[in-house]
Amino acid sequence: MGTEPEYEPTAHHETGYVPESEVPVAVLFAEESETRRSRRPSREKQRRRRRRTIVMLVVLVFFAGVVFGLTLFLRDLLGMNEIKDYEGAGTGSVSFTVAEGDGPMVIGNKLEAADIVATSKEFVGTFQTESDGREIQPGSYEMKQQMSSSAALEALLGEQGAAVHYAAVARDLRQGEVFEILSTSTGIPLAEFEALAKNPQAFGLPAEAVSLEGYLHPGEYRFPLDQDATSIVTEMVNNTFTTLEDAGITDPAEQYRILTKASIIQAEAGEADYAKVAGAIQNRLREDNVETSGLIQSDATVTYGLNRKSYDLTPEEKADKSNPYNTYANPGLPVGPIGSPSTEAVEAAANPADVPFYYWVTVNLDTGQTEFSSTLAEHAKYVAEYQEWCATQKPGRCG
Template identity: 70%
Template sequence: MHPEPVEQFFEADVPSRRTRRPSKARQRRRRRGTIVMLVVVLLFVGVVFGAAMFLRNLLGVGEVTDYAGPGTGSVTFTVEAGAGPLIVGNELEQQDIVASADEFLNALAAEADGRVIQPGDYEMKYQMSSAEAAKALLAEGGAGVYYAAVARDLRQNEVLDILAESTGIPREEFEALAEDPTQFGIPEKSPSLEGYLYPGEYRFDLDITATEVIQQMVDNTKAALEEAGVTDPDEQYRILTIASIVQAEAGQADYAQVAGAIMNRLGPDNTETNGLIQSDATVTYGLDRKSYNLTDEEKADKSNPYNTYAIEGLPVGPIGSPSAEAIEAAVNPADVPYYYWVTVDLDTGETKFSETLAEHAVYVQEYQEWCADNAGRCE
């Protein structure tokens, strides 16, 4: 007789809860939860980092405000005429010569002691301390210069004022030199230095003399004339005289055309003005004033050697310091049919040209109407 089989309480082929694999749907839910949590953590970290960087920039934490030491390498830094400390500071920062424009301005204020930065080229270094940069631009410990800015179209007396003020040399020394212009290689016919004091920016050595200043300016004028192809001294004098009138009568855009009209007036076949240039600028120069208004008596006065209304041809000499552009126009005038010109708008410089006196009268009327609408501008 066989024994009864013992009933098993656990079936061998049925796995326990621990060994049972989760369903696919449950696995997907777990993955989604993990991804969401990861995204939340990353967003939180990003927000915290952004806030930290914002506060860092706001408070200037870790920001370099000044370099230490004299700097490294070499760089030529240019200070343009008229550039103030703020512009200089910003350009220094942009070129990585100083770390901060604001810090440079503070250092400049501490170092200046009444001095100012002069225009010019300066040999500097990258990543200089603000104090070292300020010292370099103030020429501390270096050879200083006298800076003089001479604008185009200035008269001799105006130029001498600038030279005396810029160099500290007494004006009387310059005036004495002007009485004998031939010592500078100027033709004997010239009554003064007028026309030969070349416009531009000058940096004179501190030990320069008045004679050396004038000679340098005269040499620059002759160089500009030679550059334009004029080498004969008498022809240089003639070209300077024409160029000075062009400079005084026109804006740069009209130099060549005004020069062409002047040449037409000087031509032997001129029946429009019969050899008269009729320039207001020459007459007022002879009257020692600057004005747009002339009386009939002043236009008829032949005792004024610069009166081109009453005296045919060119005046006795230049009436100001012409630029290289005006000299070039006098040497190469435009081939135009005009004899007349008038600036009808003193603000824009708009100039109108004509061949006949009748047409010119229309433009003169336009100029007078502009003057009526702009009180005080045409005195």
């Protein structure tokens, strides 16, 4: 009958539903934009998130640094990073000096600084356990770098680690001063050395020698504990003979003359001027010397004969011919050496410089500045300069 068919809702015909094709485009775009904004974090949230990330990174880096530093500290504390000791006898060659008064700790510090041993601590510990009461003596030693502490200690304790008596005999010392050093160093009574000096010919000295003066060669000595006075003196005298022979002087009489000249050079000059002073003395000893008529005129020789050390002489002392060491009153060399000359002084005496000088004077005792001249008038000017310098010094400095 024209009746319409009854309506049947489908799944898309729910309450409030509007087909998309029927919704306005502007509304759909607005809804989509709102949805995207709701899903994307705001700028403030992004900044907060970045700050949190940076803070966390800083904290992590700081924590890692603390852990690393703590690890290094613990390794150092436990000695894990430290090379405690080298192995073996070392390599190369290095000169090492032990000064007077240096103890094991000071020596260890010096050894470590020179890279001879790995650590001072290990060396000191080795010394305490291996030295057996022996002491390291002052002096110069040929060492190696990167030695074990035991090898370094063995080298410093002397040949085969033997205990020794150390004696340092300086140049220009007189016989009595040398004997005092030897007695103090070895414990041998002073009288034993003095007795030996009364018979110098027993040690090969020429007949004109009245004592061992000049033949006790300066240097550093390490005497075995059982070495007696006779063998000690023999060793020192033989060193002097060797020095003379090395300088080309082999005749005993000439050796005595050279040694006497060398002892004056040693007392009168600094090492830089040895050869010049030797040449001036040689000029004074020449037969044609009319400048000083054969007189050496050395203050050091006169005071030796007076048994004192001084350069302050009276006119009477300079004129006293009874003093066999007075080179102001007696021409030529004195009767013998006046001290222990060094190897350098002996070489200068044997090979004097060819100079025109007869006079010399050290015008400044601090710097050693020495002036030479060929005439007495010129020399007098330098003497005045020396006296002016002395006037500015403390009493006794120039005496």
